[in-house]
Amino acid sequence: MRIMAVDYGTKRIGIAITDPLGVISQPLETIAFTSEREMVRRLKCLVHENDVGVVLVGNPISMSGGSTAMAENVQRFVKKLQKALPIEVRLWDERLTSKYARTRMKEVGIRKTSKKCDQVAACIMLDEYLMSQAHYSA
Numbered sequence: 001m002r003i004m005a006v007d008y009g010t011k012r013i014g015i016a017i018t019d020p021l022g023v024i025s026q027p028l029e030t031i032a033f034t035s036e037r038e039m040v041r042r043l044k045c046l047v048h049e050n051d052v053g054v055v056l057v058g059n060p061i062s063m064s065g066g067s068t069a070m071a072e073n074v075q076r077f078v079k080k081l082q083k084a085l086p087i088e089v090r091l092w093d094e095r096l097t098s099k100y101a102r103t104r105m106k107e108v109g110i111r112k113t114s115k116k117c118d119q120v121a122a123c124i125m126l127d128e129y130l131m132s133q134a135h136y137s138a
Contacts, residue, residue, distance in 0.1 A: 014118025
């Protein structure tokens, strides 16, 4: 079963996915944001095409752990996804993933493009989730 991570934004949505065993994350694509309805449709297709069993959507909470205006938008989007998808859709803390993605890309010499940065941020979120699951199952 694959796991998909979604870095939700108002301009773009970065997507990462695991290998079929659910162990290794990899960038999948960046989708230009058009409307929530179109994003739900596109994600539904990706879930079906890639045999995804769980979707994680980044929750942009504040550094103090409180809700933000963007977090409220994400929660509304997640509710739409939960209604549209026959699989589990969960929120996942994405604090600092975009900043870390930009830093990592610079460190390894990858020219920063917004599209790639969104995918790398989704990968970081997915890696954190995978590590947390390995910790719980150990």
